[in-house]
Amino acid sequence: MFKKLKRAALGASVPHEKATAAMQTVKMPVPGKVVLPMQQHIGEPCTPVVKKGDTVLVGTLVGKANGAVSANIYSGVSGTVSAIETVRASSGAMVPAVVITPDGNQTVDSAVKAPVVTDKASFLAAVQDCGLVGLGGAGFPTAVKLNVPSGVDTVVINAAECEPYLAADTREMLENGDSILAGIRAVMKYLAIKNCVVGIENNKPECIETMTRLLKAEAGVTVKTLPSRYPQGAEKVLIEKTTGREVPQGGLPSDVGVVVLNVTTVSVIGKFLATGMPLTTKRVTVAGDAVQNPQNVEVIIGTPANEVLAFCGLKQDVPVAKLISGGPMMGVALPDFEHPVVKQTNGLLALSAKAAAKPDMGPCIRCGRCIDACPLGLAPVQIAGAFNKKDVEALNKLCVDLCMMCGTCSYVCPAKRPVTQVMSLAKNFAKKEAQK
Amino acid sequence: MENRLVVTASPHIVDNSSTRKLMGNVVLALLPCVIASALIFGARALLVIGVTTAACVGFEYLYTRLMKKPNPVGDLSAVITGIILALNLPVSIPLWIAIVGAFISIVIAKQLFGGIGFNFVNPALVGRIVLFTGFAPRMTTWTYPAKSQEVLTSIDAVASATPLQAVDANGTSLLSQYPLMDLFLGVHGGVLGETCALAILIGFVWLLVTRTISAAIPVTYLATVAVISALVGEPVLAQLLSGGLLFGAVFMATDYVTSPFTLKGKIVFGLGLGIITCGIRFWGNMAEGVSYAILFMNLLVPYINDLTRQKPLGAKKKGASKA
Ligand code: SF4
Ligand code: SF4
Numbered sequence: 001m002f003k004k005l006k007r008a009a010l011g012a013s014v015p016h017e018k019a020t021a022a023m024q025t026v027k028m029p030v031p032g033k034v035v036l037p038m039q040q041h042i043g044e045p046c047t048p049v050v051k052k053g054d055t056v057l058v059g060t061l062v063g064k065a066n067g068a069v070s071a072n073i074y075s076g077v078s079g080t081v082s083a084i085e086t087v088r089a090s091s092g093a094m095v096p097a098v099v100i101t102p103d104g105n106q107t108v109d110s111a112v113k114a115p116v117v118t119d120k121a122s123f124l125a126a127v128q129d130c131g132l133v134g135l136g137g138a139g140f141p142t143a144v145k146l147n148v149p150s151g152v153d154t155v156v157i158n159a160a161e162c163e164p165y166l167a168a169d170t171r172e173m174l175e176n177g178d179s180i181l182a183g184i185r186a187v188m189k190y191l192a193i194k195n196c197v198v199g200i201e202n203n204k205p206e207c208i209e210t211m212t213r214l215l216k217a218e219a220g221v222t223v224k225t226l227p228s229r230y231p232q233g234a235e236k237v238l239i240e241k242t243t244g245r246e247v248p249q250g251g252l253p254s255d256v257g258v259v260v261l262n263v264t265t266v267s268v269i270g271k272f273l274a275t276g277m278p279l280t281t282k283r284v285t286v287a288g289d290a291v292q293n294p295q296n297v298e299v300i301i302g303t304p305a306n307e308v309l310a311f312c313g314l315k316q317d318v319p320v321a322k323l324i325s326g327g328p329m330m331g332v333a334l335p336d337f338e339h340p341v342v343k344q345t346n347g348l349l350a351l352s353a354k355a356a357a358k359p360d361m362g363p364c365i366r367c368g369r370c371i372d373a374c375p376l377g378l379a380p381v382q383i384a385g386a387f388n389k390k391d392v393e394a395l396n397k398l399c400v401d402l403c404m405m406c407g408t409c410s411y412v413c414p415a416k417r418p419v420t421q422v423m424s425l426a427k428n429f430a431k432k433e434a435q436k
Numbered sequence: 437m438e439n440r441l442v443v444t445a446s447p448h449i450v451d452n453s454s455t456r457k458l459m460g461n462v463v464l465a466l467l468p469c470v471i472a473s474a475l476i477f478g479a480r481a482l483l484v485i486g487v488t489t490a491a492c493v494g495f496e497y498l499y500t501r502l503m504k505k506p507n508p509v510g511d512l513s514a515v516i517t518g519i520i521l522a523l524n525l526p527v528s529i530p531l532w533i534a535i536v537g538a539f540i541s542i543v544i545a546k547q548l549f550g551g552i553g554f555n556f557v558n559p560a561l562v563g564r565i566v567l568f569t570g571f572a573p574r575m576t577t578w579t580y581p582a583k584s585q586e587v588l589t590s591i592d593a594v595a596s597a598t599p600l601q602a603v604d605a606n607g608t609s610l611l612s613q614y615p616l617m618d619l620f621l622g623v624h625g626g627v628l629g630e631t632c633a634l635a636i637l638i639g640f641v642w643l644l645v646t647r648t649i650s651a652a653i654p655v656t657y658l659a660t661v662a663v664i665s666a667l668v669g670e671p672v673l674a675q676l677l678s679g680g681l682l683f684g685a686v687f688m689a690t691d692y693v694t695s696p697f698t699l700k701g702k703i704v705f706g707l708g709l710g711i712i713t714c715g716i717r718f719w720g721n722m723a724e725g726v727s728y729a730i731l732f733m734n735l736l737v738p739y740i741n742d743l744t745r746q747k748p749l750g751a752k753k754k755g756a757s758k759a
Contacts, residue, residue: 004699005699005700005703006746006747007746007747007748007749008698008699008746009746009749012451014449014451015449164449236749236750237749240749246749246750247749247750248750248752249748249750249751249752251750320441321440321441321442322441322442322443322444322448323441324448328446328447328448328449329446329447329448329449330446330447331446331448332446333441333442333443333444333445333446333448334441334443335441335443336441337441349448351448356442356448358444358450359450359454362455362508362511363508363551363552363553364553365455365458365511365513365552365553365692365693366553366692366693366697367458367692368692368696368697368698369453371697371698371746372698375749376748376749376750377746377747377748377749377751378746378748379697379745379746381697382697382741382745398745399748399751402748402749402750402751405446407446407447408447410447410450411447411449411450411451412450412451412453413450413453414453414454414455414457414458415454415455416450416454418445420445420446420447421445424445
């Protein structure tokens with residue numbers, strides 16, 4: 001009750017649509033071509049270290065990390081570099097991309113061998129060599145994230161998978177529990193972190209059961225069941241729900257002694273330590289009403305979306321009107337079918353015109369639903385009002401900088417206003433004004 | 437695969453709520469009151485409600501047409517204003533006065549301020565207050581169900597009156613002697629919609645189960661009135677059941693546009709309403725204080741909203757932030 005008074009933070013009861021959650025992951029064969037944009041993470045783009053005509057193998061480094069925040073990019077196929085092109089990365093920036101024509105042999109590079117890890121430094125070096133980034137969708141280089149200050153005492157494993165449709169993390173938990181366990185052990189050991197909480201939404205009872213069984217003997221590790229109200233997996237929300245700690249405005253999780261890792265990310269750490277095979281494949285949930293056989297596909301990173309869709313089959317009579325990379329709440333609508341699957345891609349949703357249609361918007365009726373729903377307790381309707389008046393002071397008072405574009409406010413608005421879009425405009429506006 | 441893809445900002449899905457559905461739920465919630473008013477006051481009640489509602493919708497349509505604004509009639513909010521306004525009128529009201537009320541509500545209180553979402557006082561309430569002030573005798577020419585005449589006679593009330601106004605020869609209030617069951621069922625004098633507590637409560641339950649409104653405002657409002665009544669020795673149940681309190685608390689104080697956003701704000705709003713209503717009822721020179729209480733608190737909503745904002749997750753302190 002008192003908590004409610006402080007902040008309703010209801011979130012939204014989005015539909016689950018996780019039809020593929022019970023399906024075993026299917027491995028997609030080697031595609032006709034592989035396109036590797038040199039930016040598949042937050043931070044500096046990589047520099048290509050191969051040139052046209054070079055031969056590459058599975059696990060060969062093709063893009064070298066640049067600067068403090070970046071992550072290596074490796075080839076997932078053996079074949080020949082056919083071009084270095086310029087493409088638009090998911091960040092919107094134009095970056096070089098290495099295009100590889102696979103030879104189909106999938107010969108593994110001899111450089112791929114399990115790393116020798118003895119302490120924090122060698123552990124972080126291994127994670128950097130893995131080319132790992134946050135696989136939940138954010139794509140922040142994991143080695144940078146794991147370089148935590150000494151006060152961090154808890155690692156939170158994000159297994160909420162709160163976006164509708166997506167089941168990639170769900171399958172990871174059901175299929176690769178051992179690597180998840182190995183990854184958690186390594187992180188706790190080398191970073192000297194005592195506690196670990198795995199947060200899972202209650203709409204995934206098999207995952208909760210599997211993880212509880214797997215982790216019950218581990219000292220300091222607990223599984224926390226979360227309500228299935230979007231967005232439990234948003235970093236700050238997850239930290240508050242699992243540890244009760246509030247990340248301060250403008251601060252980082254490490255300020256409250258927490259580091260958050262996506263469950264698939266931590267699993268890849270486990271796998272890499274055992275095999276030395278860098279991140280070159282990704283499980284992608286392919287779904288949407290235009291898809292013939294929705295399923296979870298293990299895709300070689302760099303595979304163009306159209307090849308993945310062709311593998312799953314598109315319905316003859318249902319043309320694709322919208323193609324989303326990621327989930328329907330925060331995913332990005334792709335402008336074309338050529339876009340390759342990158343490290344952060346966890347879903348490809350092909351929607352028909354009917355599913356993609358949005359109802360007409362009306363005037364705001366000031367019902368306050370956006371305020372009740374905002375998981376961070378912001379006041380979207382008031383932020384929109386302040387933005388209309390271009391009132392920077394009011395925007396700052398309303399903490400517009402906290403907004404994480406989770407989409408909840410737009411989702412619940414009965415007047416069907418693009419509230420989240422307005423938040424994004426307001427946030428950018430306030431940021432620009434602050435820089436003046 | 438041709439390349440004709442729609443690119444829009446996320447989220448790519450929305451829930452199935454709509455303004456029309458919310459407003460439709462309010463209309464449904466008002467139906468028990470409409471039916472009760474016809475049963476208690478006769479078929480003319482339906483005529484008054486029909487004419488007032490049609491006038492509200494008509495004025496909304498004409499005004500927006502004239503101003504070349506999008507036609508908002510489909511959102512049903514003018515229908516609600518019409519029904520609520522009508523339920524605030526006595527059954528004997530001349531129809532032309534009802535139409536004047538509709539004009540005041542829709543054109544002056546709502547559309548001149550920019551239409552739905554921009555009016556800062558409840559349109560139907562403005563209509564009611566203006567009519568009560570401007571046409572006082574006609575607005576308070578109560579028609580009494582036969583049953584209530586007997587009751588008034590039996591408790592020795594001097595003149596025909598609503599239960600709140602019933603006084604004996606010495607001017608002492610007789611409210612405490614009024615049979616509670618009659619108050620609950622609404623068989624007594626008053627405006628069309630406010631007399632039957634049963635019908636209002638059915639509507640209230642509907643609004644709650646459909647999650648159209650939160651219970652916070654009506655509950656705090658009524659609780660505040662109950663507590664103050666008990667403290668000053670007024671009959672608590674009779675106070676709650678009489679006058680426009682219940683109707684106002686459920687249907688007029690909960691209007692989205694003119695009530696605060698947050699739970700905290702709603703509680704403050706309800707408290708304020710209760711205090712003002714009791715102030716007017718017990719110490720003012722009017723028997724009824726609900727409309728003025730709501731009007732006054734409507735005006736405070738922007739301030740309440742600013743003072744009762746939620747504390748965002750991780751915010752340094754409420755309302756403060758570094759740029
Ligand atoms: S949910 Fe939509 S209609 Fe309601 S207050 Fe927010 S923006 Fe306005
Ligand atoms: S998009 Fe921003 S304002 Fe809207 S619900 Fe999410 S965090 Fe709140």
